[in-house]
Amino acid sequence: xxxxxxxxxxRAQGASEAARLGMERKGDEEWFYTSPKELLxxxxxxxxxxxxxxxxxxxLPDARQILVFVxxxxxxxxxxxxxxxxxxxxxxxxxxxxxxxxxxxxxLGLSDLPDAPLLALxxxxxxxxxxxxxxxxxxxxxxxxxxxxxxxTSWLRHLVVLGEGAVASLVETHVSPGTxxxxxxxxxxxxxxxxxxxxxxxxxxxxxxxxxxxxxxSRLQAGSRxxxxxxxxxxxxxxxxxxxxxxxxxAFASLHGLVKTQGEEKADISIKLRHASPDCQSEQVFKALAxxxxxxxxxxxxxxxxxxxxxxxxxSNKNILLSRDAxxxxxxxxxxxxxxxxxxxxxxxxxxxxxxxxxLRSRGLSQESARKLLVHAFAGEMLLPLPEGALRExxxxxxxxx
Amino acid sequence: MSGDxxxxxxxxxxxxxxTEILKGLDLVVRRGETHAIMGPNGAGKSTLSQVLAGHPGYxxxxxxxxxxGKNLLEMEPEIRSREGLFVAFQYPVEIPGLAxxxxxxxxxxxxxxxxxxxxxxGGAFLKLVREKMxxxxxxxxxxxxxxxxGFSGGQKKRNxxxxxxxxxxxxxxxxxxxxxxxxxxxxxxxxxxxTLRSPERGFVVVTHYQRLLxxxxxxxxxxxxxxxxxxxxxxxxxxxxxxxxxxxxxxxxQ
Numbered sequence: 001x002x003x004x005x006x007x008x009x010x011r012a013q014g015a016s017e018a019a020r021l022g023m024e025r026k027g028d029e030e031w032f033y034t035s036p037k038e039l040l041x042x043x044x045x046x047x048x049x050x051x052x053x054x055x056x057x058x059x060l061p062d063a064r065q066i067l068v069f070v071x072x073x074x075x076x077x078x079x080x081x082x083x084x085x086x087x088x089x090x091x092x093x094x095x096x097x098x099x100x101x102x103x104x105x106x107x108l109g110l111s112d113l114p115d116a117p118l119l120a121l122x123x124x125x126x127x128x129x130x131x132x133x134x135x136x137x138x139x140x141x142x143x144x145x146x147x148x149x150x151x152x153t154s155w156l157r158h159l160v161v162l163g164e165g166a167v168a169s170l171v172e173t174h175v176s177p178g179t180x181x182x183x184x185x186x187x188x189x190x191x192x193x194x195x196x197x198x199x200x201x202x203x204x205x206x207x208x209x210x211x212x213x214x215x216x217x218s219r220l221q222a223g224s225r226x227x228x229x230x231x232x233x234x235x236x237x238x239x240x241x242x243x244x245x246x247x248x249x250x251a252f253a254s255l256h257g258l259v260k261t262q263g264e265e266k267a268d269i270s271i272k273l274r275h276a277s278p279d280c281q282s283e284q285v286f287k288a289l290a291x292x293x294x295x296x297x298x299x300x301x302x303x304x305x306x307x308x309x310x311x312x313x314x315x316s317n318k319n320i321l322l323s324r325d326a327x328x329x330x331x332x333x334x335x336x337x338x339x340x341x342x343x344x345x346x347x348x349x350x351x352x353x354x355x356x357x358x359x360l361r362s363r364g365l366s367q368e369s370a371r372k373l374l375v376h377a378f379a380g381e382m383l384l385p386l387p388e389g390a391l392r393e394x395x396x397x398x399x400x401x402x
Numbered sequence: 403m404s405g406d407x408x409x410x411x412x413x414x415x416x417x418x419x420x421t422e423i424l425k426g427l428d429l430v431v432r433r434g435e436t437h438a439i440m441g442p443n444g445a446g447k448s449t450l451s452q453v454l455a456g457h458p459g460y461x462x463x464x465x466x467x468x469x470x471g472k473n474l475l476e477m478e479p480e481i482r483s484r485e486g487l488f489v490a491f492q493y494p495v496e497i498p499g500l501a502x503x504x505x506x507x508x509x510x511x512x513x514x515x516x517x518x519x520x521x522x523x524g525g526a527f528l529k530l531v532r533e534k535m536x537x538x539x540x541x542x543x544x545x546x547x548x549x550x551x552g553f554s555g556g557q558k559k560r561n562x563x564x565x566x567x568x569x570x571x572x573x574x575x576x577x578x579x580x581x582x583x584x585x586x587x588x589x590x591x592x593x594x595x596x597t598l599r600s601p602e603r604g605f606v607v608v609t610h611y612q613r614l615l616x617x618x619x620x621x622x623x624x625x626x627x628x629x630x631x632x633x634x635x636x637x638x639x640x641x642x643x644x645x646x647x648x649x650x651x652x653x654x655x656q
């Protein structure tokens with residue numbers, strides 16, 4: 001079956017935008033520490049014999065259903081599919097375009113901001129992804145897991161379209177096992193109409209050859225709520241864009257991120273959060289731990305439009321340097337045009353508290369175990385929003401290891 | 403084992419930066435003994451505690467410290483602790499985000515491993531820690547809070563004594579544990595210490611005030627001044643110092 005016209009058009013637009021912008025971006029403040037090109041390396045496919053074991057290891061036992069993608073390809077035989085309750089659609093995007101075309105054509109790619117090269121490239125090239133729809137007033141119990149296994153270069157787009165007042169939770173886990181070079185591009189686009197609520201978790205656990213571009217793109221209508229939590233571990237080069245726009249009054253967006261880098265890894269977080277409507281609230285809480293010779297960068301901007309009176313926006317970025325050669329760059333930014341707002345931002349970067357280390361050792365803890373405890377003390381609050389369970393345990397283990 | 407030498411400090415000299423603070427300090431603590439160290443501000447009392455604990459900010463230029471006959475100065479701070487030394491600090495650190503119970507269990511299990519004992523699981527640990535908390539009248543809710551984070555002065559010091567009760571050191575040094583405490587907290591901390599006193603253990607209580615020594619009765623009282631012990635006596639010396647101050651002793655040194 002040939003692609004519908006709107007999709008051909010959408011891909012062509014993405015392609016021309018990407019071509020217009022180019023992947024070098026010299027002089028682009030948005031790509032100061034990393035160029036899009038670094039996220040487009042020569043890659044290799046993963047040995048297929050490993051896949052089944054990885055799926056077994058990474059599947060979260062408490063997920064209501066699991067969609068598995070390998071190298072951008074949906075693997076129904078590895079996924080755990082359950083029948084959709086009435087008013088709910090959970091399936092891969094490529095097939096949903098045929099089964100639910102109207103729900104998709106009016107949404108897909110429409111939240112993308114201009115001047116975002118890898119977002120545009122994703123719009124051109126995506127092969128598949130998740131389509132999640134919950135009808136107005138319904139709550140999808142539990143959470144849907146999307147497991148992405150990096151292999152070669154992959155392009156996924158997850159589309160979440162909620163009805164008014166609908167509630168859903170999505171957990172993405174990304175891995176790139178093995179030693180090969182991989183590049184995963186994942187854009188999650190969420191349309192949240194009036195009073196809808198989405199809880200979104202993205203866990204990235206990449207190996208040294210993994211490259212990852214992730215984006216969360218969302219527009220929030222009146223009274224809707226987005227909670228997105230990033231837990232980013234590993235990967236040679238990783239970049240996460242958050243483009244969130246509070247379009248209706250009394251919407252709320254909460255963006256949290258915990259990043260840990262080591263070796264020669266580089267991780268960028270870039271946030272564009274727009275208050276376009278009055279009486280909205282937003283919070284950004286990002287923390288990074290940088291070890292080895294790694295680099296963790298944070299660039300977060302809050303825009304408050306002229307009409308967005310009574311905005312409350314809070315932004316916090318705290319970082320710990322675990323070694324002498326690690327580096328952190330933090331750029332919190334506020335651009336406020338409205339006059340009646342409560343906005344705060346703060347940034348702090350330091351080392352593990354020597355006094356605390358010394359104290360813990362004086363109680364018999366080895367240097368290593370004292371450091372581990374302090375790392376957990378710093379990062380622990382980022383895990384609190386997660387319910388107890390396999391996901392939290394996995395993140396806890398990733399924090400502790402090395 | 404009662405009567406054996408537990409801690410021996412010989413001619414200890416220590417500097418912080420270019421300033422010499424301890425200038426030839428001698429002290430012998432035998433098993434079963436409790437020693438009080440008193441002295442005016444700046445005498446070196448806190449430096450002695452920090453040096454024993456292995457604080458990296460001090461350099462030992464001369465002398466020796468033996469714990470159970472072993473060279474303490476060669477041990478990393480954590481080994482000193484596992485070998486039976488405990489220093490209760492004057493200003494306990496706050497560590498937001500680190501759960502008190504998790505910290506205490508980790509510390510206890512490091513000690514147990516060192517002694518060749520099995521690690522305590524969560525349930526067994528909780529039972530033990532609750533029992534010890536009762537001894538110092540510590541609010542049970544504080545066990546799941548972040549370590550000392552937002553604790554009052556009294557709660558912090560009770561928490562120090564709780565750590566001591568769990569780790570059961572052979573030699574404990576309390577550095578001005580009484581500073582900033584109300585009478586109830588002072589009595590609770592002192593009772594905690596007294597439950598540990600035995601013919602096998604030794605204690606060094608560093609304090610400004612005689613009051614604490616009403617609760618923890620010392621066998622010996624020493625006056626530390628300008629980095630050395632200049633006078634020693636029995637417990638009645640503390641009362642005498644309370645009454646007369648230090649000048650009658652320090653005047654001769656000036």
